[in-house]
Amino acid sequence: MSDILSIKNLSVVYKTSNRETSALKSININFRSHEIAAIVGESGSGKSTMGLAIMKLISDPGKITSGEVIYHGDQDIDIMGLDAGELRRFRWKTISMVFQASMNSLNPVTRVRDQFMDTFAAHSMKQDDKMIDFLLEHSGLSNNVKNMYPNQLSGGMKQRVNIALALACNPKILIADEPTTALDVVVQREILEYLASLKNKLNLTIIFITHDISLASMVADRMFIFYDGRVIESGDTEEIINNPLHPYTKKLLSLIISLKSVNNLKFYMPDKKNYNKSNSGCSYYNNCPIRSSACLKYDYHEIINNNHMVKCINVDKVINNV
């Protein structure tokens, strides 16, 4: 599979009067055509910032301080270099995003059909009822939803409409930011199935952002584990869940509540938030069970095999289960 989008050395900083947050610290990711890639990490790890940066939607007090995002279309385009007019033609048509918690900001006084029409208009597309029917059908919603208002829809229906709106201009890449958070498990699964079905039906590349590693494992071909603005481990989903190497990834996997978990979950103290502040070295240092002084020295990463990358200097200890 060829690459469709490459993030290179991307850094984003939020600078407010009383503090400066490095939300992304020089991240590198190559997304492949026609894959579902999951971005997994706890809140505050920089997942949404990455999604917004890809769309060049970072605004005050945020700033992209370095890096590029290349879309590999007929020719390579550096999204960071696009001007306002070019961005208008690019967003939604090439890359589209379902924003975090956006299903609850659907305009309550606008019927579903008109929400689509507004989206078409905003992106200078033909106002096409057939396209709406097509998108609703793929989302499993019946045609009469067109004439409904958002408050007549259940949470799951709203999110389907919301996702369908992001697909209105037939994008190549869809970024879905926590599309199932705040939904019940039953509806969460429906939405997940819907997203998974889109990959094949619409030939999409999907970047699925979530804090839940077990959800990610159900739809993603590859996973990127975020911690404090860095990708600390990445690889094929199977490889990550069967052979996790970073102590943080291991912790995420050990904390899954499943129907089988009984009394065997470890009691963890809450993680300390005071991450390692220096720009080199490992952010997980303060919370890591296998840390050593070398961890603070350099920004280390190791390729275990073609697809499996881990940023842990003590990876040998993990492998030998020390």
Next chain:
Amino acid sequence: MFNSNESEFLKFSNVTKIFKSGHLKTYALDSVSFSLMENEILSVVGESGSGKSTLGLIAIAMETYNSGNVYFEGREIKKLKRKELRKFREKSQMIFQDPYESLNPFNSIYTSVSTPLYGFHSKMPYDEKRKSVIKILNDVGLMPATEYIDEFPTKLSGGQRQRASIARSFILNPKFIVADEPTSMLDASSVAEILTLLKKMKEQYKYSMLYISHDIASAHYISDRMVVMNLGRIIESGSSDEIVNHPAHPYTKKLIDSVPKLGEKLDNIENVNFIPKYINGGMKGCTYSNICPIARDKCKTERPELFDLGNNHYVACFYPLI
């Protein structure tokens, strides 16, 4: 049936709660009966709209009901005198879903956690109040407490905030806790932390708890017994292990099948089904009969009552799965 040595701590007997808006009636609770034993954690499981929060609020005397009876340690709540009600409120606490809302961002952790002490033990000297707060913060894992006590909630992670909010709920040493979706706003990895904490706390502070959740896996993890609700009715109840391993109601099975499972692939999905929005406006038949895959005519016209399958496992279904 229940061992007669065990005392019924809380008992609902045919409780019905109707919300009216205009000509629309919603049976938030439709003749609900169950008991919570002393020192027990009982889970209330169901999708949003099933009446869980209404049940919790009624249990804690913060909501009225239309008919039926609610007993607390054998006394009818409606008939408690003012002084007794005050005692009841001191001994009963609620943990809410959103730690961001339940902690005032402008108050320090000390101020938030000590609030109930000011309400119920206003004469307690400041030093003693501070000591109790330090003790409880240590108990909930905000350790060392001196590092947290004068902080503001904005400095804490979601999981830490929920710990602080749990600390406030426990400061009066309550006998009864209603936890309404206490983990649904948290990262997946914090969920396990909070549930493990609630289990640990129970060994130290003896209490009875209603644990409310849409997630049957977390309910199974935290409680020995559960009731499953659908549109205002209890449709199954019994030991958590029994229900999770041998669900008798098709709706319970749906809840179980929807739990995310690490590594289970959702590939090749052709039909993306969804469940539309239903309410119980006074249904004659089974509340699940509209969507139940095995419903027959009888299910639409006759209300199935809970009956004993043995081992205290009850189901309200004419055609149970076991």
